[in-house]
Every structure is written in structure tokens, then in C-alpha cells.
Amino acid sequence: MAQDGERDAPRGARDDTAGGAGGGGGRRGNPALTSRAAILAVVVCAIALSLAYPVREYIAQRKEIADLQHKENVARKQVDELAQRKQQLGDKSYIEREATRRLHYCRPDVKCYIVLDGGGDGGQQARKGGPATRPPWYETLWRSVETADRPR
Template sequence: MAQGDEDRTGSRGARDDSPGEGARRGNPALTSRAAILAVVVCAIALSLAYPVREYVAQRQQIAELKQQERVARKRVDELTQRKQQLGEESYIKREATRRLHYCEPGVKCYIVLDGGGGDEQRPQRDGTGSKPPWYETLWRSVEAADRSR
């Protein structure tokens, strides 16, 4: 039996040293277990990639919708205040007088124009007042052409 054990031991030592089987039993770069593990990890990563991308896109969309909701609520508040303001009789009277030049019965209303009157040249709003409007220049040139005949 000792000789059989030696043969087994000797044969094991011979197998480890042989170039064909020794390279197979060593630490190769990619074993079958590592390949299966890599395939499983890739499958998990691929199966999770789409749902994670959709989750991120939905979170972004939710944030945009919340911003739109805040803007819409602010606009609704402004319109509610405007509606309340338009419901007040004093505001309506004030705006009718200011915009439409309405007057209540028995009240004398005056409209003040630019302060110029008649044929006088009105000063420009920018303060220059030296250049007449284009239509006056055109009319003067027509009159001058008529006189030269």
C-alpha cells in the first residue's frame, strides 16, 4: 500500500509539473465561474439601466411640473386679486374717469391738452421742440412748390 501511495503522490507531482494539465489547474485569467459571474453582472446591469434612466427622467419631469404649478398658482393669485379689484365700484369709477373721460352727473370735467393751443408749434416730448412734424414739412414743401409756379 505504501508503494501505491507513493505512486499516487508521485503521479500527482508529475501531473502538476506537466505543461498541459498544470496550466489548466493554475490561476488562468478567466475561469468558467468568473465568466458566468460576469455574464450575470452584465445581465443585471442591463436589466436595471432602463428603469433607472426612466426614474431619473420622471424625477426631472416632476420637478419641471412643480415649477409650472408654482407659476400657475402665482398667476391665479394675481388674477384673483385683479378680479377682486375690478369688482370694487370705486375702482371702476376711477378707471372710467381716467381712461374714458367719463364724468358723474353734476360734475364739471376738464381735459387739459399739451398746453399748446391753436397754430403754435407743440414742443416735442424729448424736449428738443425745434423740428416740426413730418406732415407740416411736407405741406410746406407743397405750398412752396405751388408758389414757385
Template structure:
């Protein structure tokens, strides 16, 4: 009970709830100029702050690594999707190249091959363009690559 009286304030006749905040006694030792406050609360707050900082610092690196790994996983999934699309495209292309009629069409279209049982014609427009074909109303087209190659071989064979 003696401890309760000391905590209550200035005397034995005061209740703890009756304490007036404007009433400061110099005999308390808790005056406005000489008061320290409650040191146990301050040390507890400091310890709590240190513990929270320690926990935050100990979790910072694992959280950063977790985020980096999630980003790497997302990048790898994107690359996997691109690779799967490329594999599907190559499988479709392989199937297309396995078709004999497709190969014949491409050989005729790109390489100007002609099957033995088919008559092929070369149409000359009579402009005398020395093997060059000109489009009407447009710039002259370039000769085929093999003609350019042959001309460069002939030019290299000529003595200087």
C-alpha cells in the same frame, strides 16, 4: 487522503503550508511554462461578470425611465406653482375690478371720463400745437390714439 497529497505538491512528505513558491517541479504539471492556473475560478468569474452585466442591462432602462419621470414630475410641479400664482393674481384682479370706486378711478385716469356731477376742465397751454401737447424741454408727445385713428379715416375719405 490521496487527493490531498496530489494537491499538496510534489510528494507525500510535504505539508500544504510548507510549499515553497520558488520550488517548481516538472513532475507536478504546474511548472512556470506549462501551468494553466485554476480553471474553475476563471469560469466562475466569467459567469459572475455575465450575470452582473445582465442585471445592469436589465436595470438600465427602468432606471432611465424613473429618472425621466421624476424630472417630468418636477416640471409639472413647477408649472402647477406658476398656474396657482396666476390664479391668485387673477382672483385679486377680479376682486379689484368688482370694486366700483376702482373702476371709476380707472375710467377717469385712463379714459378721461367725467362724472355728471363733477366739473371737468381741459387745460390748454396756449402753444397752438393743433391738438398736440408739448412737454417743456422735451420732445413733442404723440397725439392720443383716437385722434390718429380719426385722421387716418379722414385721409382715406379724401379723393385722390
């Protein structure tokens, strides 16, 4: 029955009673790292390392999915704009307005006038009337050949 009491007693108490008074006296302390703790640390590290790559891949795939969803939204907007443009180009009145505005076409029953007051193409008229800011490349090349050909 004394053995049963020793089993039920805590580890430190059993060591004290088992050692007796003449056995050296001090209680043995728990080492800082036991073999169980070392095995547990190795298992935890192995689990962490085995999960690191899949987690990284998961995060990369989520980012790729977000990028693709953004590209899809941009493409859908572009498709909507192009569908609207197609519908607009199918409208006969729009085509007539654009032909009149861009190409200066007129319907046979309408009198059209083009006013040439110089207000519309100010940049082109300034270039025609004013001096050229830079001569063409071939003139520059020919002048350099003539300059190199002259005696000094």
C-alpha cells in the same frame, strides 16, 4: 485517514504532495478567467442591462414631475393674480377711478377739466406737424407704375 488530510490541506499544498517529486515539478497557476468568473461577469452585465432602462425612465419621470410642478406654480401665481384683479374690478371705487383716468368720465357733481397743452401726446403731435417719414404703400406703388410708364 490520509484522504481526510488531503481534503483539509489547501489546494496548492495538495497539488505539490500529490504530484510527488517525479511528476513534472511545477505548480499549476490559476487561469486569469475561470468559468465561474465568466458566469459572474455575464450575470452582472445582465443585471446592469436590465436595470439601465428603468433607471433612465425613472430619471426622465422625475424631470417631468419637476417641470410639471414648476408649471403648476406658475399657473397658481397667475390664478392668484387673476383673483386679485377680479376682486379689484369688483370694487366700485376702483372702477370709478379707472373710468375717470382712462375714459375721462366725470361724476355729475364733479367738475372735470381736460388740459390740452401738448404735454401728454408729444409723439402724436410731432407726427401731425412734421413731414411724414415714409409715404403710404399705395403712393409708392402708383409712383413706380408712373415711372415704369414713362418713355426713356
